[in-house]
Amino acid sequence: MSQTFPNLTLLENALLKRDLSTLRNKHTPNPIFRATLERISEVMAVEICRNFPLDSFDYETPLEATTGYKFQESFLLAPVLRAGLGLQNGFLKFLPEATVSHIGISRDHRTHEPHFYYSNIPTHIETLHCIVLDPMLATGGSATMATSLLKEKGAKKLTLVSVVAAPEGVKYFSEHHPDVHIFTAALDRELNANKYILPGLGDAGDRLFGT
Ligand code: PRP
Numbered sequence: 001m002s003q004t005f006p007n008l009t010l011l012e013n014a015l016l017k018r019d020l021s022t023l024r025n026k027h028t029p030n031p032i033f034r035a036t037l038e039r040i041s042e043v044m045a046v047e048i049c050r051n052f053p054l055d056s057f058d059y060e061t062p063l064e065a066t067t068g069y070k071f072q073e074s075f076l077l078a079p080v081l082r083a084g085l086g087l088q089n090g091f092l093k094f095l096p097e098a099t100v101s102h103i104g105i106s107r108d109h110r111t112h113e114p115h116f117y118y119s120n121i122p123t124h125i126e127t128l129h130c131i132v133l134d135p136m137l138a139t140g141g142s143a144t145m146a147t148s149l150l151k152e153k154g155a156k157k158l159t160l161v162s163v164v165a166a167p168e169g170v171k172y173f174s175e176h177h178p179d180v181h182i183f184t185a186a187l188d189r190e191l192n193a194n195k196y197i198l199p200g201l202g203d204a205g206d207r208l209f210g211t
């Protein structure tokens, strides 16, 4: 069953399709998984930044005055530990001035409920466009909790970046945060009884760090 969600953008890029196949393959070793997720994060960063608003400014080339462009907004990247770390470097490559606030959330293996354990969020968060990074949107509990936390701390503008999303997670997240746009590289079929995404790629944190 294919579903559409008004606040979801499915990024269509041949590089993402090719690299996702590597992530999904159970025979892909951890170092290749890590390198591939980083490349995916770079492609996604380029795609997502494509239409970010710009301000113009005047400056001089060695030959004459001209007009340049800079992002209107300042950014906060919020990787959700641990798997969100796999998206951090790709986004930092293109948004090197971004503040990085890690958010520690771990899903209980039995109940599948998210448990918060760490955050470090700056006080000027209300001035920043916050980009939540978490490759897996399964039940949506973790991304929803991370986004709620950022809003409680004052965040006004947020974007969620996932790599593989389940319809159940998109629905849950959208019900709680209809104002937050989601970008993903794949909208998969469904969750299994253990709340893993099908076809998915398994446990992203474990595959990233070899645990
Ligand atoms: C994974 C993943 C997401 C979460 C998604 O984290 O990185 O944060 O599960 O599932 P949900 O949408 O059902 O909440 P996990 O709790 O396994 O922690 P880890 O990244 O440290 O392995």
Ligand code: URA
Pocket: 083, 136, 138, 195, 196, 197, 198, 200, 201, 202, 203, 204, 205
């Ligand atoms: N977390 C993961 O890492 N993978 C899933 O499929 C679901 C939650």
